[in-house]
Amino acid sequence: MDFNLNEDQHLLRKTVKRFTLQEIESIAVQIDQDAKLPDTLIKKMAQIGLFGMAVPRQYGGAEADHVSVVLACEEVAYSGTGAWWLVAFNNSIPECIAHFGSEEIREKYIKPMCNGAGYSSIQFTEENTGSDPKALMTTAIPDGDDYVINGTKRFSTFGGRDGYSVLFAKDETGNCTAFVIRKKGEGYGVKKSWDLTGGGGIETVDIIFENMRVPKANLLGEKGKGFETLRYWIATEKIEQCGASVGMAQAALDEAITYAKSRTVREKSISTMQGIQWMLADIYTKIEAARWLTYRTAFLQDQTHPHWMTEAAAAKLFVIPAVLEAVDRARQIHGAYGYCKEFKIERIVRAIAGATGIATSLEINRSIVGSWLSK
Ligand SMILES: Cc1cc2nc3c(=O)[nH]c(=O)nc-3n(C[C@H](O)[C@H](O)[C@H](O)COP(=O)(O)OP(=O)(O)OC[C@H]3O[C@@H](n4cnc5c(N)ncnc54)[C@H](O)[C@@H]3O)c2cc1C
Secondary structure (H helix, E strand, C coil): CCCCCCHHHHHHHHHHHHHHHHHHHHHHHHHHHHCCCCCCHHHHHHHCCCCCCCCCHHHCCCCCCHHHHHHHHHHHHCCCCCHHHHHHHHHHHHHHHHHHCCHHHHHHHHHHHHCCCCEEEEECCECCECCCHHHCCCEEEEECCEEEEEEEEEEEECCCCCEEEEEEEEECCCCEEEEEEECCCCCEEEEEECCCCCCCCCCEEEEEEEEEEEEHHHEECCCCCHHHHHHHHHHHHHHHHHHHHHHHHHHHHHHHHHHHHHCEECCEEHHHCHHHHHHHHHHHHHHHHHHHHHHHHHHHHHCCCCCHHHHHHHHHHHHHHHHHHHHHHHHHHCHHHHHCCCCHHHHHHHHHHHHHCCCCCHHHHHHHHHHHHCC
16 A cells, blocks of 8 residues: 555646646636636646646557546646646546547547647536436437537536547437537537636536437447446546545645635634644644545546445545535635635636536435445
């Protein structure tokens, strides 16, 4: 058992930390206000190798491990913006295609996701379903060499940006099938842009499909087995989300320490008060536990451990409540200033608030772990 990051991972962390400070943190307030990532960011991220990290080299990836992907998400999320979603999606989605796709699909679609030519998306959620995959309404009906897609997808992150998406729809047999699609062209339209509480730059929209034609060759995985693809992707995304949440919580702790040292009450720094020190200790401990559980889960994915997907659910179940509590404590240390936009902690509080319900809710993850234990 070795709890040390290797040299490559250390170097990666350092590089991404510097990149985040220069390219994201410096404009984080703007990103938060605009709720949009700068158009230039995707290319810059690609240039330093933040996409397709765990994807085989032959498709444009770096063949790195999943711990490295988590480290990248963690460091980018330190900015308290939604920029980490771009890292998460342009890693987990090409990886999903590498895992399930035919050789033709891999050759065609993975490279542009790795080199920053396009934004990757996942399109599963609909008005009537976020947690129940059986309730899908979007249809994919075969017609000649194509499938014809009709329906509306909800909360599609980067759905309005050009690039590629993994779309889940009900095929003519009533089963869920996954496809890789280009997010552009006839039959593809953005219907609504969601005004989110925080995580500026997540860019989440509804998409309407009106007789959009997708070649049969773009089927991802086996026909009718879309849930398998979804389960794999969501488990990967959960681990990334845990990493990003740890990054945001670390930023909250650092802000709280700086604030506590600079704030004087009754002629002494509040950082000398036992009550504040206890809060800092609790925050630190929660973050460390969350961090190492996340790394371990990423490690299990690297090992293709038979239960890594269930372990991802278990990790989310612990990590998200732990970091939410940590961030809330850090806000508390800021007193009234924690409620003011001028302070980074306020942005982090909003950015992390949605973590319980994204990429499956905590309750669903509790059910995944509980039903596995009771088998
Ligand atoms: C910022 C953001 C970005 C997103 N990006 C994407 C994206 O890119 N692609 C995409 O497809 N989706 C995306 N989503 C959607 C997200 O993944 C879903 O919203 C999420 O899975 C939860 O679905 P829901 O909101 O419909 O919750 P519901 O399914 O309506 O659940 C509501 C509540 O009921 C509980 N519940 C539901 N079923 C059960 C059960 N069986 N047992 C116990 N409790 C239950 C849930 O835990 C939750 O608390 C995004 C959402 C947000 C907010």
